[in-house]
Amino acid sequence: MADLLKVEKLTVAPAAAPSRLLVNNVSFSLSPGRTTCIVGESGSGKSLTALSVMGLLPKALQRVSGDIVFQGSSLVGLSNTQMCDVRGKRIGMIFQEPMTSLNPVLTIGFQVGETLSTHLGLSGKALRTKVAALLESVGIPAERANSYPDELSGGQRQRVMIAMSIACEPAMLIADEPTTALDVTVQAQILALLADLKTRMNMGMLFITHDFGVVADIADDVVVMFRGEIVEKGSVGDVLDRPQHPYTRALLDCVPDAEGRKALKPIDYDWLKGASV
């Protein structure tokens, strides 16, 4: 299958210190209808990789080299205006904190509709009908369109964010720790919703997480990052059941299991350094 997204040898560093590589030579690809999880600890470069794809790197950082090809054409070197047309329309995005991502003084119906009027030029009745359908599709009753964000729970707000991100039926969805701030039962619902939407809309999903449990639930393919580099990538079964790289194995050993079958083993970073990283 043709790649939806191809990240090739992406390297990111602070503009002030170009030799300090925060993302180092990262390459992976994503097919339509599949989910790739980037998993790693804090500082592994997983979020910076996602931000690079969206063209949203903080000003102090820059892409040193590498290419990002989306639907056959490079996103690198697009102007801000051109990128705005891609973001929200062809690439949807969801972030961790649903409260800070929503505007508290606008109704959720207005905010979902904004995406549609900006990118598709919908207005009036057509817009209202589409907003209602979108809210229903993420499990929010259409009459809640007139509610303000503070009237919704954390899970409902994240559903609104998802409705906004899929409004223009993007080919790809980028989700950066979308369930980290949520309770576990709500997390399970949101993961199920995302998996369902991905299948129905045949989207490719790039999913950033630090939680191997979430990886096991949602990923088709997994990319493991450590200190800015990819240490291992493969199908979810290969990476979780037959990890090849010592870091992946060590990281999996740190994750407590719900059955309490295995003993916890912290990572011995000194040993790791010696062991072929």
Place this chain on the structure above:
Amino acid sequence: MSEFILSATGLTKTYKQRSGRFGFSTTLVKALDNVDIALKSGTTLAVVGESGSGKSTLARCLLQLQPLDAGKVLFDGRDLASLDREALRAARRDLQMVFQDPFASLNPRMRVGEIVVEGLVIHQLGDAEQRRAKVVSMLERVGLSAADMKKYPHEFSGGQRQRIGIARALILDPKVVVCDEPVSALDVSIQAQILLLLKELQREMGLSYLFISHDLRVVRHIADEVAVMHRGRVVEQGQVEALYANPREEYTQNLLNSIPGRHRQAA
């Protein structure tokens, strides 16, 4: 002495919350609704629940950091509410707390040595030389060094700061440590280190832990017994293996089924 070091019966706590669009009306929120809980000496009791379930309120009320509407807390056979200020302060020596956020719970203007020694100073234990020796041995015990005494909290990583928080709590040789989400803010590799450290210290010092957490995987590893809270009530409690294997309440079943990755591991 009874088998239970800390026990509570009929704990009730109600908050007033502003509601309505402009906060003109108020609603009553029952944070704790007739909660009974008992911690066996030398073991770990985990209190699990989702946000708003009342688990942190429970921790604060047990330590008398917040007044209760009703209910009784027995610590080492004594009713904490009946103690006067001095006696309560003395009792707190045996009742310490480790907090969630290692960034917010350490005073940024104090050196690590000052933070850790403070308990000894407040309770007037030992002379300067003995205190220093105690701080050094405590820091070394949690994996830091004597040289770290001179440093400030910002010079440490999250995991190291949590070690400082643990040293501060344990320097008084407490009997009970209330841990409120102690590893929630940490990466999994650091989380594993801290969990193992807590377990070792429990064995060595005969500590009893009340462990507040929303992470059911962590609880499975650290706890002997579990109490599941939902909307201010304890809906189910029991021995950890039995409860995870055979949850009786629908809410507990739902919670356990939501653990990410569980279905895959079970397959």
